Amino acid sequence: MSMLEARLIATARALCRRTGRRPRDAFMRRAVSTAYYAMFHALCRLCADQLIGGKYEKTPAWQRLYRAMEHKIAKNALLLIKVRQP
Template identity: 55%
Template sequence: MLELIETARELAGGTPHRPRQADLRCAVSAAYYALFHCMMRTCADSFIGTAGAQRSHAAWQQVYRALDHGSCKNRCKEVDRFGFPQPILDFANVFIEMQEKRHRADYHPSPSLIRNEVMADIEDCERAIGRLESSKRKDKRAFAAFVLFPRRA
């Protein structure tokens, strides 16, 4: 994930010259995908185990790939109603915002992106990832379950 953040940073600000719109678009996309991969890893680590644990690689990969962009965003929109701690609420809000920005960057015919705004978005993503990763294991596990599984009454 940090590689994706670094790639985003290089695309948006890696040159003293004004970046091309295509580079800024790719930077927004890379920053969003850093968030998405962080969420996928959180889910897989929560249910199957971290790299140091004896775990089935196939099972870990299955959980990693189980997350869907749209359903993850929809669940993140509901997270504030369920008592999650602030770092998880912050991650969910950044996820929602960045998914919308990625859609505009990837699919809008002519977005006009500004380097400073893209760099601020990248910083927000990096901060959100750090805060989620430093959250308590029980909170991350609860968030992973919340995002992956439908809620039943």
């Protein structure tokens, strides 16, 4: 997990704790959204590492691939995998 993902997860956890006994909807929505972005960035990193190589993180090719990920396409690909599994 990179520092970016770790910070996003820490922020999501802090938002959950901030709600007190009765969770406020706004804090919980923000926590879920922040956790989602942590997962999405981890997915982008995984794809770039697998296709270009983690040791090439500073290269334009790695960065281009990392930034090329789109939420909708990633979601649809993951849904296809889910459907294929028994």
